[in-house]
Amino acid sequence: MAELAAVVGVGQTKYQTKRSDVSIAGLVREAAVNALKDAELTWDDIDAVIVGKAPDMFEGIIMPEAYLTDALGCNGKPMLRVHTAGSVGGSTAIVAASYVQSGMFKRILTVAFEKQSESNAMWALSNPQPFSPHLNAGAGGYFAPIIREYMRRSNAPYNAGIRVATKDRLHGALNPLAHLKLGEITEEQVEHSGMLWDPIRMLESCPSSDGACAMIIANEELAEQSPKKPAWIRGTAMRSEPTMFAEREEVNPLAGRQCAADVYQQAGITNPRKEIDCAEIYVPFSWYEPMWLENLGFAEEGEGWKLTMDNVTSLIDGGDTPWNPSGGVLSSNPIGASGMIRFAEAAQQVRGECGDHQVPGAKTAMGHAYGGGAQFYAMWIVSSDKS
């Protein structure tokens, strides 16, 4: 990479079931304005806008980016839309970072959003298909058999997912922007919340949220002039693989392992558990925490659940590698934005801007997103230090 790039501003909306007071334009606008304020910049300081969101079916607006030019102040500026299903927020941030690293643009506004209340995201994800029986019951129906297989082969205790679901909601209660605020939640409540897609219980699943997240990414020269501490982007990687092919490793997908190896190599990380202070990882169903702990090399294969059960990933219990201190996807899930929220929260941690959910002394953090049938991956490593 020719240029260094850093996050110099982060803006988010409050996440909630339905933002009935704003249009889609008003929603993305709110996040963008908050990011500009955070960076102490104006629209004129932005060279290009990179937008991301999940499938158009969610809001029924084809090419929504076209109608958002006014709201995002990009008349006369380049605008680009990225789409990689649920990982889109992450890949959008990476596309924005890449343009800055390439020297093409000096300072970019990147925004990802979803207004899920405008449709029914669960069924928009699994519509009936011609000539096929309609047996797909949303993302939970797709991932439940994969989780079941993880439980079988790892011999994890039945409550590892319950532990994650509880922990991430307790984290979420520390984050003023989180959708679910369940500061009193107990493992018993999660356990008795009812099976939706056995083995996934209701409270082991993410909510459906409205919300948007924005970042301003600048080159080295501009980042150094930034009033607040920048989060230096030390590595970015994306990988994909087909949804289905013979002998696909669905529990521990190869594309995820390769993506992690790539981003660690760029950031000079050889032992993620030790060298990464905290991580914002895309965990829409609780069991994906132990699964991704293994996929991302924080634990040996079959042992991710041990870190979860030992509270290693809990900020509140003082774990050494907190995962999703913001509450994660389990606490807020505007799908198109969820990946960018992971990336932005990682940046906020190393900028020291996380308030009650700040991981003390966090210097290096990971942002992660996955999408589709766990086939698209986007990851970045950010640090308070330039190198």
Add this chain to the structure above:
Amino acid sequence: MPQNEPEVLSQAFTLGYTYTRSTGPVVGQFLTGLRDRKLIGNKASDGKVYVPPMEYDPKTAEAITDFVDVAETGVVKTWSWVNEPNEKHLLRKPFAFAMIQLDGTDVPMLHMVDAGSQDAMSTGMKVQVRWADETQGLITDIACFEPVTEDSKVAEKPAASDLEPITGVESPVYLEYNFTAGKATATFLSNIKKGKLTGGKCSECSAVYVPPRGSCPACGVANDENVELSNKATVQSFTIISIPIPGNPIKPPFVVANLMVDGAHQSFLHIVSGCENSDVRIGMRVEAVWKPEEEWTHAMESIAYFQPIDEPDIPREEIGRLTPKGEKNDA
């Protein structure tokens, strides 16, 4: 088996939702005005007046807050005649789509003009709003525009309603497709209709896909070879679904399993029934239960479900195995 050309299979298909939009304050105000048979625009930083109002200034990107009432009359800036309206058009007789600049505004809006005939249309002609009989806070409250004639007059307005301001609208978006199955799917479904399960075999890696894909997702080569498969399968994994699936009559809780048919290397989803849900397990052997022959169609639903058979479970590591044991598949 013989490689006959498959029949061509097409199916009408509708994809859509009725979206529930929140309008935000600017569009909400415009729609609330329409319900009261009033046109509301707003004024941008350069003094230009827009109808419908803009949420953000196209030049400065700031929110536009300066709302103004706008006349119901205007001028056609350009137009296009629709001689044969289709069933999606709101006017069921020949009409013009037109860019109409309302008096007192600076930017034209798109709507329809009911002029009777193309000869009555001209750029620069004066038009006025024809309101719908019932207004509800939608752009269709303007039924269309019509030419201003000497004896036309502006209808008297009913008093502004005391209804709540409009903050949301329903937006039905339904896309109708005619889906034509490709050769691989058509062959597969034709065989299903004959009561046979078939798969497509990759000439390069030998993987068998059910349903066939036409090409191998791993090797990227075309797969032309069809293989007939048995009715027996193994449960690779499964979920017990406790929520109803829209349009599917099956009552929850029911088991949807990833089933690996003997001789195949990619699972597909189907129902497992004929036993307690709690008896279903990974590695369990099952068999297709076909509906009566007269109900066989070009659809996987020709198989009612899969039910357990009295055979020993298969170890998970051996289900759908392509590479010999001991070899890593992702080296």
